[in-house]
Amino acid sequence: MLDEKLLVELSAEKQYPIFINFDLIENLEKSVFNYTKANKILLVVSEKVNKIYGGKLNFKNSIKYVLKDGERQKNLKNYQRILNFALKNKLERKDAIVAIGGGVVGDISGFVAATYLRGIDFIQIPTTLLACVDSSVGGKVGINTDFGKNMVGAFYQPKAVFCNLNFLKTLDERQFKTGLSEVIKYAFIEKSCQAGYEYNFFEFLEKNSDKILSRDEEVLAKIIKISLELKASVVAKDEKEQGLRKILNFGHTLGHAIEKVTNYKKYTHGEAVAIGMNFAISLACKKGLITEEYKNQSFELIKKYNLVGKTPKFNQKKLIDAMYSDKKVEDGKIKFILPIRKASAECLDFNPEDFY
Ligand SMILES: NC(=O)c1ccc[n+]([C@@H]2O[C@H](COP(=O)([O-])OP(=O)(O)OC[C@H]3O[C@@H](n4cnc5c(N)ncnc54)[C@H](O)[C@@H]3O)[C@@H](O)[C@H]2O)c1
CATH class of the missing domain: 1.20.1090.10 (Dehydroquinate synthase-like - alpha domain)
Incomplete structure (x- = not known):
């Protein structure tokens, strides 16, 4: 069965892996902790993904923020809500944010990771085809505003990307x-x-x-x-x-x-x-x-x-x-x-x- 590892090589010191496989979803927890020294993890999960896979996504020492579905959720209000959730739960500098969902979850939570305490570890677990082939890689994170798409954001690379293709089976x-x-x-x-x-x-x-x-x-x-x-x-x-x-x-x-x-x-x-x-x-x-x-x-x-x-x-x-x-x-x-x-x-x- 497929088990690939690609590298995004931005420079000799700045690179990160993309894993592509059909691994057990339960194994993601262990894999994530290989790429961060975080004590606590903030999981940002889309509503639908949480409904289908929530039971399998039990990371130790984690807190979970469930984001409603839809492009319109990639907004300033939700960005602030996630930040406040992280602050309330006392996420520290060496902690991490893990995005589990499509491009919407990846973009908004990546922007939170880029700006929370001036930047904490970020890991992408894309669960849509679009997020697997595009949005989870490359570091573009951000939100939409009334003035247009992705008008506020940053370039902030993840520590690792885990494309588990089992997720794609439930995509409509x-x-x-x-x-x-x-x-x-x-x-x-x-x-x-x-x-x-x-x-x-x-x-x-x-x-x-x-x-x-x-x-x-x-x-x-x-x-x-x-x-x-x-x-x-x-x-x-x-x-x-x-x-x-x-x-x-x-x-x-x-x-x-x-x-x-x-x-x-x-x-x-x-x-x-x-x-x-x-x-x-x-x-x-x-x-x-x-x-x-x-x-x-x-x-x-x-x-x-x-x-x-x-x-x-x-x-x-x-x-x-x-x-x-x-x-x-x-x-x-x-x-x-x-x-x-x-x-x-x-x-x-x-x-x-x-x-x-
Ligand atoms: N950062 C980048 O480089 C980049 C590149 C391309 C697109 N994008 C952004 O990505 C976003 C679009 O992403 P998208 O197409 O993944 O949409 P999305 O994140 O809105 O997800 C689509 C829907 O699929 C559901 N879903 C996710 N995984 C599922 C699964 N495994 N099974 C069943 N349902 C599932 C979600 O809950 C959601 O309702 C846009 O905001 C776009 O701007 C960003």
């Missing part, structure tokens, strides 16, 4: 597909990640859609490993998103705007990103960056996984305004990641008029 179809959206993203940027390997991930995802959609364990483990290797290689080269790391935002400039204008209710993050990827592909073709053939091949790949139904009509002005209040705006220009050839993408500047 919608959440599973949401994660696939971030997996498919890597197919469009593989060569730009400069990982030093050739996976031909685009073709792999084209050929194996049936197995992936039926959650074949071997294939699932493979796409998770490839996604993580690509992400780890990008983060190692550009931890703070000064350049290369921006390509991981493929589909996200519009995706974040869609989440914001629909009040984080209508679409999951992955669904919004899938709409964003389709848009970026169209725009790239319109600008002559990619061929009509690659555009159609790309649309086909996204369609195979049925990530979003029909692309809805949005109020264009609202979307552009939302994109303008994003972190990705520099010198008044919107940063857009566009495909430039098969499996490669580039970060380009756009003005509002370019979208009409």
Whole structure:
């Protein structure tokens, strides 16, 4: 059975492991204590995960904060509530926070860990596909505000990431597909990640859609490993998103705007990103960056996984305004990641008029 260990190597002194396996969930407690000297652990767990797995997540000397489900929970109020919970329970500097859940739990509790007593140990146990392949690795932590997605946050790396793929068995179809959206993203940027390997991930995802959609364990483990290797290689080269790391935002400039204008209710993050990827592909073709053939091949790949139904009509002005209040705006220009050839993408500047 699969038992992989990858390393995120930020520098010789700063690195951390990602474990990918189908281990017993009860074993996580022991594994976590190998990566922190904490006396006390604050577990931050999503409501649904706690309902399903709470009984198996009994860490010694731990206190538990259960976060309600949903993107809208990744907010300032809950950030403060978790901080107060930690303070009330007298978590000390050498103690640790362990996030058990999807990207929402990972992002908000990572931000608490980054700021509590100026930073305490943080460990990620991702339980959604999206969190396994993306949000648990790379150190981006934060919360949403009324002004947009992830507008307050930090770069704060975990001590270790434990991707126990047994969790994925209870993900509902919608959440599973949401994660696939971030997996498919890597197919469009593989060569730009400069990982030093050739996976031909685009073709792999084209050929194996049936197995992936039926959650074949071997294939699932493979796409998770490839996604993580690509992400780890990008983060190692550009931890703070000064350049290369921006390509991981493929589909996200519009995706974040869609989440914001629909009040984080209508679409999951992955669904919004899938709409964003389709848009970026169209725009790239319109600008002559990619061929009509690659555009159609790309649309086909996204369609195979049925990530979003029909692309809805949005109020264009609202979307552009939302994109303008994003972190990705520099010198008044919107940063857009566009495909430039098969499996490669580039970060380009756009003005509002370019979208009409
Ligand atoms: N930090 C980063 O680098 C990064 C990257 C990508 C996305 N994100 C963020 O991640 C978030 C989206 O994460 P998500 O898609 O994991 O959503 P999520 O965290 O909202 O989880 C989705 C739902 O699935 C439930 N769930 C979790 N694990 C489960 C399991 N094993 N079985 C059954 N149900 C389970 C959760 O309780 C929740 O209701 C967004 O806020 C996005 O901005 C962050």
